[in-house]
Amino acid sequence: MKTIKMFYKIIIILSCLLTGFNCLYAKGAGSNSGENILQSPGVRQMGIGGGGTAVSGDIYSIYQNPAGISIISEKQVSSVLENGLSNDYKASIVFGHGVSGQNKYGIAFAVSYFNGGPMEINYIDGTSKNVLSQSDFLAMLGWSMYTASNISMGYNIKYLSSQLIENYNSSAVAFDAGIIAENTTNKRLKLGLAAQNFGTSLKYRSKKETLPALIRGGLSYIIPIDTKSSLLTVIDGFYLIDESNFYKSLGAEYSMSDRFFLRGGLKILPDRRSFTFGMGLKLYEKYNIDLASEPNSINNIYKVSFTMKFGGIEHAGSKVIGQKQELSKLEEEKKYEYENIMEKIAVVDFEGKSVSHTDASIVTDFLRTELVNIGAFNIIEKNNMDKILADALFQQSECSTSDCAVVIGKIVNVKKILIGSLSKTDDAYFLTVNLVEVDTGKVIKSEDSKAYSIEEFKDISKSIAQRISQ
Structure with a gap:
């Protein structure tokens, strides 16, 4: 304003x-x-x-x-x-x-x-x-x-x-x-x-x-x-x-x-x-x-x-002197320009309910990869986010509530953050994904999906990423 x-x-x-x-x-x-x-x-x-x-x-x-x-x-x-x-x-x-x-x-x-x-x-x-x-x-x-x-x-x-x-x-x-x-x-x-x-x-x-x-x-x-x-x-x-x-x-x-x-x-x-x-x-x-x-x-x-x-x-x-320094600077400029054009968001490892942390992390990576491929957001790299959280002495690695999303979002300095949970019944997996606005804690987009194996979420993640990016 x-x-x-x-x-x-x-x-x-x-x-x-x-x-x-x-x-x-x-x-x-x-x-x-x-x-x-x-x-x-x-x-x-x-x-x-x-x-x-x-x-x-x-x-x-x-x-x-x-x-x-x-x-x-x-x-x-x-x-x-x-x-x-x-x-x-x-x-x-x-x-x-x-x-x-x-x-x-x-x-x-x-x-x-x-x-x-x-x-x-x-x-x-x-x-x-x-x-x-x-x-x-x-x-x-x-x-x-x-x-x-x-x-x-x-x-x-x-x-x-x-x-x-x-x-x-x-x-x-x-x-x-x-x-x-x-x-x-x-x-x-x-x-x-x-x-x-x-x-x-x-x-x-x-x-x-x-x-x-x-x-x-x-x-x-x-x-x-x-x-x-x-x-x-x-x-x-x-x-x-x-x-x-x-x-x-x-x-x-x-x-x-x-x-x-x-x-x-x-x-x-x-x-x-x-x-x-x-x-x-x-x-x-x-x-x-x-x-x-x-x-x-x-x-x-x-x-x-x-x-x-x-x-x-x-x-x-x-x-800036020398060809290597010159090319390096140009690459940094392009990266800076791209990062400023794209809206920056963070994707936190989904919480596992009746499933292992490994399975929940795999599904998180599926969705994170598809969001990167679409190119609508500037996704913070997982290793960088983990380092920032560790430096801030934040120990929670999973998140499925708006309260923890707000805390993590403020630490890593983003305006929106993606959280979720993966659960399992006898023969099916259920995934819930929420996009949270950090300033208000409000869930602005939510997606639910069902699969009968972890591998199925690889294809499902493409459609989820498309809908979240719209």
Whole structure:
């Protein structure tokens, strides 16, 4: 609740500040200029519909929400090339550097060049001349830092130079600001807000054109599928202030083993809708190749990018040196990210009633294994839990009541804990499993099953795990 209130306060502050910027820099009538060069060249973002306000850890966040660059891993450099209408094209190079320490932050630098293609000018005397219709250059410097454990804020300064028909030159300076807040429980949900292109105007001789100032917002949510795959869902949109138009997008990215990515999105524009598609491939943990396409009735747009990571993750006061240390750090980061996405629970050995402790422990292991395979929870390893309990001088190894579940849950620091009991009559076994909320001691899910041998519980555990995970 505190995080949500803080997020709302920051939204209000940003909105007030940026309304003031708009009054200061965008007075008078005029048209927007520099729209093409100021659009994000990010291939990943294009593949999911163009949205990236709440997508962090990507160096192309500098183009949509600078708050996202605080989670950049390692040093990264990326280049992207995209085609446009007729013979025009745009090329971009981005460099980013993430630094983790007491205050985690990131910096990024980007340059983009837009070539509008040739244009033929016909003179009154019958002669003609081919000239470059338009050329734009954009340079950006971004910085972002975590201001709280779950809130990142970032800022950009950008310089834009534009030339029309080789004779009309102009330049402008603009600023961006953004914020990303994530929920503190499992890090799956992120909310993003950014304001872009608030600055001076482009002036071609006597004609003044304002930059396309906009307010952008979005959310992203990670849906874990199993330990090796996940689905990122994105809802995004921005409001173009001078045009009073709202642009929306939906998108998703399916990640397989953090090496292969499939992307799709829908762009909802004021006058039309279009679908986007994309894919990405990670090679040798250091290289990424991304492709994206937006087929439409006006023109089929394609983008391709190549990204390279190098140098290890720099820490305040020290550097990760050597290939083994570097790979080890990456593995730790992936493990940390997974553990923070999944809800952490503990599974205590079931109590045996008229059965041996060994049989009850075997059935517990069956269910624990299936819960791990499903990947909906981050299960505390049994040996680690036993060590924590031993250090706390807790001697009870079995548990079937809510009271002991609450005690064990608080010791091992989980919010939910799975307990149960295994009993036997003349010819059948009966298993009762309860999922207990540690804070309240309330049983939030309960499952009962019957089997005629211990081995049958191996298959039964699969269906129990599925129902508990729902």
